[in-house]
Amino acid sequence: MIVLVPVSMFSVNFNVARGRPYSRLEQRVLEEIAARAGVAPHEGATLTSLCDTFRVHERLMVEAVVTLVGAGWVAVTSGREATFVLTDEGQQACSSGKEPASVVVAPAPPCTVVFDRTAGQLARRGEVLTVPKEEARPDLNPSTPWRIVRSTLDESQIQKLLPRNSGEWVRGIGRPRLVTFRRYVPVRVNLADRAISGLPRGWHQALSTEILAVAQARQEELESTPDLQPTPQTTARKETPLVPAQPPTTGPARPTPLSIAARKPRPTVVGAPKFPQVGSSFPWLDGADSIGNGGDDSPDQSIEALLLSEVSGEEAHDLLLAEALATATRHVLIASPTVNAESLSKLGDAIQAALTRGVRVDVLYGATEEGTTPQDVVDLLHRLGYDVAQRLGRELLKPAKEPTGSGASLLIFDGREEGLEAVIGDYVWAGSPGSKPARSVHVGGTEFMAQVARAAAGLWMWSGDPDCADRWRRVANRCQDDTAVSAARRGPLRKDLVLAELIVDDEHAQVPQDSEDGALRTGGTCLHETGFAAGIRGISAVIRRPETLATP
Template sequence: MIVLVPVSMFNVNFSVARGRPYSRLEQRVLEEIAARAGVAPHQGATLTSLCDTFRVHERLMVEAVVTLVGAGWVAVTSGREAAFVLTDEGQQACVSGKEPASVIVAPAAPCTLVFDKTTGQLARRGEAPTVPKEQARPDLNPSTAVRIVRTALDESQIQKLLPRASGEWIRSIGRPRLVNSDRYLPVRVNLADRSIMGLPRGWHQALAGEILTTAQTKKDELEDNLDVQATLQVSVAKVTTSAQPLMPATAPGDRPTPLSIPGRRAPATALGTGAASQARVSFPWLEDAELLENGSVTPPDRSIEAALFSEAFGEEAHQLLITKALATAAHHVLIASPLVNMESLSKLSEVIQGAVSRGVRVDVLYGDTEEGTVPKDVVDLLNRIGYHAAERLGRSLLKPAKERTGSGASLLAFDGKDGALEAVIGNYAWIGSPGSEPGRSVHMGGTEFMAQVARAAAGLWAWSGDSDSADRWRRVADRCQDATAVSAARGDRLRDQVLAELVVDDEHARDAQSLEAGELRAGGTYQHNTGIAAGIRGISVRIRRSEGPDLP
């Protein structure tokens, strides 16, 4: 039996980057330009003087200088001969010894993604062969229900699916564009062995039950129709047999109807089953046995390297974490809580005010408000805290969400004194009432993992309707990706390294409920059954050791 899964299609433009850290020559050139500025502040170093100093070919020196200029660390002055001087960023780099990536950014070929409107799963177009409505024939083939309608996608899910070559990383992701919302993914179902053929990898966990139920319902309907047919045919046969001696002879030229011929089966279409027409609908690729292997029940492993610093349990441990984050953050703190109430938020007012007074940008988002709290009260309180901390600058530094995100995400993201971004992910209500169970979270780091977390933060801001704040966290994600390139080229290894996958929103539908051996999970979600937020909203993380002993 063929079952249809209704889908939409989105087109995504994105760019990729590849790069490396500065070479030893580029570092020495930067130091030489700084030294020349100390001797002759208004003259600077020239291409000739640099070549003489390092005794290298001019082509190599040009490459080194162009790299430094492109990074914004060196500027070119006008004059009889072009001279090179340090920018403010270049001076800071000399003092700190910082090594940014020399990066080449290029647009990638657009990617088309298929979105399942029943459970919200995503796959590349090549993994999910879809057909238009007229070819799918939903009037003949049963289809799963449409429960989730999206006109926009969360880029934290998209980034895992975008193709890239070895050594490249996603540099930026454009807004996904809905290109078609009326297509279907046909799958073949065998109810005898409960197998499903034609689903993309990783969709089985979320969709198998729905598809099998749809197929069984259709089978039962067909069997009921066959029973009705059989009953009707027996009744007609009895009437025909008993009335036959009394029937007048057929007049010449008259043709008997099918029901007037004893033993003649009525066409299926006459009884409304449509079975004859259904047999003519064909999807040849579903006959390929290889699809059964490609449509593995096991989802692809999308884990990446991350650092697991610690676990937090209970109220006291979480309060220590958020207090430390606000007290030590250098530039950013994001607090995303599943719930908010005025009492819990007020308890944090002093440490939030202290962070803002140091020039730290603090973002506050919440999935829903508790009884007696409305979004306007939250915004007014945080605006007052911001004003007391930094007067007029407070409004730009302390950013409360004006609308609920509808997400069960519990996320604390912040950068330490060394500038590295960290996150605490779990089920704790940072600015809400404690739940019946003690909160449980994991404290994590790692630039590649944090790039995904930053894009998830951008997604939360997009749901709250603040596109400017979403864009700011996208830029944070870009900087994390650049730092990943530097670390990879240098061969750096994370301390406390684990393999982790960030699970966002509807991706939770494909997650098995039980823990696998040696796996740790933390996070929180809300299930929405109606409205624009229908589906699963939240953030979780799945963690396992990359080597060594399993996690407890």
């Protein structure tokens, strides 16, 4: 039996970056330009003085200076002889001691992704064969329900699907553009052994139950009414003309939607059942190497991260939040599953102390509790910001104008030697505590935190103030650049290094809840049955410590 899964296609424009750490010469040149500006700001460093200082050929010095100028860390001033001075970014780099990187950003070919409208799953176009409505024949084949109607995608899920070459990383994701609204993925169902073929890898866990239920319902319908004839949408079908023979190809031909449209009509079989057997209309499902006929295993999306600690209980979470607000230097983001005015007011002093240091504080929430409205949250936080820094306070303290509808419990901050850090779990940071003891993981690692920062940008897209998402996209880009530097200068493996996977929104449908693989799973989700936000909204982390990285 054939069952149809409704899908849409989105085109995604994105950029990739490649780069390397600066050479020792480039770092020393940067330091020398800074030193000369401090001693004799009216003179500055020149190409001649730099060559004399480092005793290298002029060509090497030109390459080093051009690299620094291209990065925006050094500027050239006019005069009798060109002199070099540090820009503001160059001064910050020298004062922080941060190792710079030479990064080149370029646009990548657009990527097309397929979006399942029943359970919200995503796959690259090349991983799944889809057909238009005319080929799918939903008037004859049963289909899973169309539940997810939104026309936007979360970039934190898309980033895992975007192709890039070795040594490259995603440096910016454009807004996904809907290019095909309604297509179908046909799958073959064998109810006898409950087997499904035709689904892309990773979709089985989310869709198998739904597909089997639809197939079982159609089977019972046909058995109870043996004379039932499904009514096509059109009363007559035009015969498809025979296609001239094609020249032989050099390899085995793989069926595509374009070739399916021109296939020969299937001949009538004498003694066939009274109801149409349209399953044979999709011949690629009959092959031994059918696409997606594998098991339920989802693609492994784990990357290296730092497991700083496991957090349990209300007191431990509150202490960690207080530490984040007290030590952060640039960013703090608090995403709470729910919020109420009383709990949020208790954080007022700590938030104001962070604002006085120039720290940006974001506050998002999935839903408001009884007695609190979104406007109450906005008014309270605006008042806190204005009291401590007047107009600047409102720029630094950003509350969500609307609930995000997400069950995510997320805390992001910086300030330690580890760089950007996150706490991912199920704790209610700004609302009433849950009935179960809260559990979270405290993690770091530049590449993993780039994904977390994009997840934060995704939350802002649902907040009523989507412009704030851009700031977290820039944070993600900086994390990716830092990853390139650390990968090139990697030292001994750290004892707290683990493999971590970030699960966002509808990706949760792929994760078995009763898995016994020894992984540590923490996070919070919220299921929406209907409406524009239908689907699973939340953020989780799956932590695995592989034997190759585990400490003795």
